[in-house]
Amino acid sequence: MTNIASQDKQTPPALSRPVVNASAAATANRPDAKSKIVAKDVDFYYGDFHALKKINIVVPEHQVTALIGPSGCGKSTFLRTLNRMNDLIDGTRLTGSITLDGADIYDRSREVVGLRKQVGMVFQKPNPFPMTIFDNICYGPRIHGIRNRKLLDEVVERTLRGAALWDEVKDKLHKSAFALSGGQQQRLCIARVLAVEPDVILMDEPCSALDPNSTFRIEQLMEDLRGHYTIVIVTHNMQQAARVSQQTGFFLRGELREFDDTSTIFTNPSDEETEAYVSGRFG
Amino acid sequence: MTTTPINAPAASPASPKKLVFPKASFSILYGDRIYAAITFLASLSIFGIIVWLAVQLSQASGASIHKFGWSYITQSNWDETKDIYGILPYIFGTLYSSFLALLIAVPISIGSAVFLSELAPKWLRTPMTFLIELLAAIPSVVYGLWGIFVMLPWLKTHVMNPISHAHPHNKFALWLFDVFFSGNPYGPSMLAAGLILSIMVIPFITAVTRDILKAIPRSQREGSYALGATQWETISQVVFPYAKSGIVGAVMLGLGRALGETMAVTMLIGNQSPGTPTGISFSLFQPGYTMASALANKFTEAAQGINTSALAEIGLVLFFVTIVVNMAARLLVFYTAKDVAGGK
Numbered sequence: 109m110t111n112i113a114s115q116d117k118q119t120p121p122a123l124s125r126p127v128v129n130a131s132a133a134a135t136a137n138r139p140d141a142k143s144k145i146v147a148k149d150v151d152f153y154y155g156d157f158h159a160l161k162k163i164n165i166v167v168p169e170h171q172v173t174a175l176i177g178p179s180g181c182g183k184s185t186f187l188r189t190l191n192r193m194n195d196l197i198d199g200t201r202l203t204g205s206i207t208l209d210g211a212d213i214y215d216r217s218r219e220v221v222g223l224r225k226q227v228g229m230v231f232q233k234p235n236p237f238p239m240t241i242f243d244n245i246c247y248g249p250r251i252h253g254i255r256n257r258k259l260l261d262e263v264v265e266r267t268l269r270g271a272a273l274w275d276e277v278k279d280k281l282h283k284s285a286f287a288l289s290g291g292q293q294q295r296l297c298i299a300r301v302l303a304v305e306p307d308v309i310l311m312d313e314p315c316s317a318l319d320p321n322s323t324f325r326i327e328q329l330m331e332d333l334r335g336h337y338t339i340v341i342v343t344h345n346m347q348q349a350a351r352v353s354q355q356t357g358f359f360l361r362g363e364l365r366e367f368d369d370t371s372t373i374f375t376n377p378s379d380e381e382t383e384a385y386v387s388g389r390f391g
Numbered sequence: 392m393t394t395t396p397i398n399a400p401a402a403s404p405a406s407p408k409k410l411v412f413p414k415a416s417f418s419i420l421y422g423d424r425i426y427a428a429i430t431f432l433a434s435l436s437i438f439g440i441i442v443w444l445a446v447q448l449s450q451a452s453g454a455s456i457h458k459f460g461w462s463y464i465t466q467s468n469w470d471e472t473k474d475i476y477g478i479l480p481y482i483f484g485t486l487y488s489s490f491l492a493l494l495i496a497v498p499i500s501i502g503s504a505v506f507l508s509e510l511a512p513k514w515l516r517t518p519m520t521f522l523i524e525l526l527a528a529i530p531s532v533v534y535g536l537w538g539i540f541v542m543l544p545w546l547k548t549h550v551m552n553p554i555s556h557a558h559p560h561n562k563f564a565l566w567l568f569d570v571f572f573s574g575n576p577y578g579p580s581m582l583a584a585g586l587i588l589s590i591m592v593i594p595f596i597t598a599v600t601r602d603i604l605k606a607i608p609r610s611q612r613e614g615s616y617a618l619g620a621t622q623w624e625t626i627s628q629v630v631f632p633y634a635k636s637g638i639v640g641a642v643m644l645g646l647g648r649a650l651g652e653t654m655a656v657t658m659l660i661g662n663q664s665p666g667t668p669t670g671i672s673f674s675l676f677q678p679g680y681t682m683a684s685a686l687a688n689k690f691t692e693a694a695q696g697i698n699t700s701a702l703a704e705i706g707l708v709l710f711f712v713t714i715v716v717n718m719a720a721r722l723l724v725f726y727t728a729k730d731v732a733g734g735k
Contacts, residue, residue, distance in 0.1 A: 191617060193613060196612070196613065196616060198513055221619045221620070221621055224618065225618070228617065228618070229613075229617035231613065231614065233610055235608070235613070235614040236614075238629075238633050239632065247615070247628070247629075248618040248620075251618070251619070251620050251628070252619060300618065301618070
């Protein structure tokens with residue numbers, strides 16, 4: 109782990125996002141993208157079930173990394189290891205290491221609350237809390253100690269604008285979040301994540317419960333957010349992966365079969381099964 | 392009837408429509424209607440029993456209602472020799488003992504429900520849940536017996552005697568003593584009744600609250616944890632608001648039980664007037680009555696006529712009190728459920 113950390117320090121931070129280039133090598137070798145998350149030989153078990161097998165992946169900073177694969181391939185499980193969400197499930201076990209900015213997130217001394225503040229998550233089904241829109245957004249800042257009403261007002265407006273929801277809800281901030289449409293609720297959940305100012309945003313099939321129009325808006329949003337956040341998205345929708353991501357990893361039966369630039373994965377994959385999957389022959 | 396010709400290629404596994412279905416049968420034609428009628432009768436019988444009970448109680452208490460009117464529930468004398476009947480102290484005793492029971496039971500129940508559903512390690516969960524459900528299955532006379540032989544002596548020596556021998560000095564403590572700890576600590580008392588009731592309703596409130604907490608979608612908890620919330624923040628700020636209406640319902644269920652509980656309370660409450668002119672005392676050490684315990688105590692010796700009628704009216708009042716409490720609970724659940732969504 110320590111050697112990965114020191115490698116990170118030698119890599120200069122990217123000033124601007126590199127142009128995606130089909131001929132570019134995989135991110136790990138790309139000199140201008142700083143690696144944000146590094147998973148090394150990650151194995152994961154639900155009880156006896158071996159859900160992830162020797163996953164090695166390097167997630168570059170300020171890019172969208174898509175994880176695709178058929179149902180049950182382990183992509184969501186892997187995503188949930190990145191903010192230790194799987195800790196909540198009884199009988200799970202992880203070996204190997206995952207580092208965020210060079211620090212092991214499964215280290216004993218690592219505070220999981222702080223990790224989850226740094227690594228936000230958007231879920232498959234919008235899950236607003238049973239509160240007002242305003243309180244939903246303030247939930248995160250408040251539990252992390254921000255009480256100043258003026259500051260909270262600012263946070264609410266900024267994050268709602270950031271999630272492209274402000275114009276639709278600015279007059280009903282103190283109405284129930286449950287009154288919003290599914291797409292609006294999902295954008296609210298994104299705003300809620302933005303409000304704790306994470307570095308990384310994990311998205312677990314964020315559009316699978318939404319109509320095409322809402323999906324389009326959230327994809328646009330990802331494009332806007334990319335400059336400031338590192339995004340990892342799990343998706344069933346291959347067109348979506350192709351549209352929004354710069355890096356794509358293909359999971360199959362708990363293994364990461366191929367990880368490369370999105371354009372490479374979709375136009376010139378080296379793994380046979382990746383090719384079969386992205387061309388729609390199975391899955 | 393159409394049958395497949397023998398020389399048709401019926402053997403092909405992909406060939407569709409090989410089965411010959413019978414014509415509409417009796418059960419297809421009438422089954423649903425018969426089923427609906429039977430279930431309707433079943434539910435009608437419940438409704439019928441309630442109405443019948445109310446009618447019978449009203450008829451039986453007719454003489455008493457006619458004679459005493461509202462004074463039956465507003466005055467405090469119950470005197471068989473003079474044929475004067477008033478049940479204000481019984482109503483008070485019922486409400487007060489149930490209130491005491493909830494005061495003790497609600498925090499304990501909600502605490503243990505949270506522990507069981509959110510915090511307890513898996514190996515502890517099942518046995519603890521089982522124990523709590525077992526507690527609910529113990530007959531109330533056993534609670535009463537335990538109360539008399541174990542709880543009362545203990546209460547007397549360790550709680551009541553020390554308190555009544557204390558000498559408070561400041562005004563507030565004096566007032567407190569006057570209101571809540573006056574009277575001789577004989578044992579059978581409001582305190583004993585409230586305590587035994589609380590022990591009896593704890594399993595109900597705990598079990599229902601735990602089920603409600605378990606039913607809260609995991610996505611709610613995960614949403615909170617994913618923002619970096621601690622377990623406490625998640626439970627107190629996300630889980631509880633979501634479960635609010637259900638927990639109110641659970642508490643009301645407990646209250647409903649406490650109001651009607653008879654045997655154990657009869658054994659522990661003393662069944663005598665606390666000796667105040669109104670028959671009402673907030674003192675925890677004084678004996679008292681509840682409507683249920685008064686009924687259980689008096690019906691064996693009741694004389695024909697107005698006495699029996701007055702007893703029946705206790706039943707009627709208790710019937711109404713429990714109905715009102717249950718309706719209030721429904722309303723409360725309805726309004727808090729509306730509130731859960733957070734709208735203002």
